[in-house]
Amino acid sequence: MKLADSLTAILILAICQIWLIADQSAAMQGINSAIRLMTPLLLACLAGLYSERAGVFDIGLEGKMLMAAFTAASVAFVTGSAWLGLIAGIAGAMAMSLVHGVASITFRGNQLISGVALNFLAAGLTVLIGQNAFSLGGRTPPLQGDARFQPITLPFAPELREVPLIGPLYSQLLSGHTILVYVALLAVPVTWWVLFRTRFGLRLRAVGENPASVDTAGISVTRLRFTAVMICGLLTGIAGAYLATGLSAGFVKDMTAGRGFIALAALIFAKWRPWQALFATFLFGLLEAIANLYPNLDLGLFTVPSQFMNALPYILTVIILAGFVGRAIPPRAGGEPYVKER
């Protein structure tokens, strides 16, 4: 493990440890909420990982999540099924991904500008359609019952409750979340395996570093990049669906509230690697949970305002980007449209 990775781990453990000593029940509640707040960040972060590892920058994660949250909440409300909502969420985000792919791969446009445009498109369309469909100022009606993903208890959670150390960790922190939280956690090893242990992953990483070499090997750069961008749509779709049907009960205007950008920050923080993405997003989730629980955190010597907590992910990312603590180097061909030589 590199210095920066161990620092992240130490930071997480230190925060949790101090919190547990200071106020155990609040800490358990806070860490629990951190896991929930981490989930959309983690899914979006992994989504960005696929896209950017394939050489397609994506600052439109925010917009894709927002669109997915809206389509998921709308369909879940109309059908009363969270699962149909999830499918709609994925479809919504994938439609956005398709536009991004057409703009940045097919027409070799500027990937950053396309991302900016998609963020605005989602911000506008969701309210426009939402107001038209539900007349609630861009919100969907609150979701109830099966229209939301309900918490599930993991097997043996009640039985293991009394076991020291493992009991609280498993029964209280890990158990009792919605299924999408576990999907997100499972996506980490899956992503690692796909990227680093399969032929597809090797090609995907190669196309982000040196697309010409992949092309020379007779593999279609366009096709690979489109696949990566669509996987990005799939994962942001789950992230958005979780926001609207798991974390909260319905869609609210601009409900992603910068989470797509925090995920982007986490991606840089994690230096485009899946396990580190888990740590980074958990750290950012933890910071958000602390800011929510303690608007003005009194540390004895001084008070930390909640604004500082909210800005901390961005500040940490700038420090990482500055390269003072472990340099973050993006995939080499990132942001460059591939022009096949004629």
Next chain:
Amino acid sequence: MDKMPKWADVILTPLISLILAMGISALVILAIGESPWMALTTMVEGALGSSYGWGFTLYYATNFIFTGLAVMVAYHAALFNIGGEGQAAMGGLGVALVLLYLPLPHWALALPVAMLGAAAFGAAWAFIPAWLQAKRGSHIVITTIMFNFIAAAVLSYVLVNLLRPVGSMDPASARFPAETALPRLSELAASVGIAWGRNTPVNITFLVAVLACVLVWLLIWRTRLGYEIRALGKSERGAVYAGISPVRITIVAMLISGGLAGMMAINNVMGESGRLVLNAVEGAGFIGIAVALMGRNHPFGIFLAALLFGFLYQGGGELALWTSIPRELIVVIQALVILFTGALDNMVRMPLERLFLALRRNGGQAR
């Protein structure tokens, strides 16, 4: 040889992009069961049908000229500054501090001092991303995004904890001294006996914005620094070969860009609200991206594009007032304009280039 004549590149491509964006917006309006024609007439009537409408249109346009110019200057150095939002917010803080804590007896004195404060704060906020890009190679797009969020947090902290008057509940600064209020264009018109634009916020900053367009044009195309900025933007290696320091030009271009974005604050903070409120920028920093792209990164184009977006903004407000179409329609149009003029540029350009090549070939045979 160029594939198509310059006029086609400058006028035709943005025009076609705009028509495409408008066409898709019309389809969206149709899809939600409203009439696009009615929407358009409501917008034109509300934004351009009266001097009241024009007053607001020009007020919004003033904001967008500044943020558009900010994006443009950075763009010529091949830097994509999407931090205009944060830089304009910090510019607002600069204006507020200058007006609240410096004794300025008259607006004519307050204006240049406030402009300096706005530009200094905006430029300072652009400096760190610029320095990180120039010295450490951190991608400016990511750092400026991060700095937008950090600016929002800083501003929220300053307004809630420091600048908020005692006993006040809303997160806003105290009112600026009355003698520093900028004259509105309606007052100037009234002083020469013309009843124009009563109760509209457009103020003398509009004239400053027009002047800024001219100055930026001079800077980019008529000075040594502008030449160096463009040279760096075209080719970094070429610029180095010509003895231009990429570090210096990157930082200077971003300082100018941030300063221009910050200067927007003299319009919205000093000219309109007369105090610093939370989220005073209202997305104008991002609209600057659309304005710069639409205006083909030329001050005159930016002036026209800013007018267009001013019209869309005011018209969108009227639309929300009189119909059931929310003003987010404008965000959709803005997104489509950015998409077509920025990202799908080649989709419009390639068929056009083919058309002009074919025309030229036929023309050659006829002669």
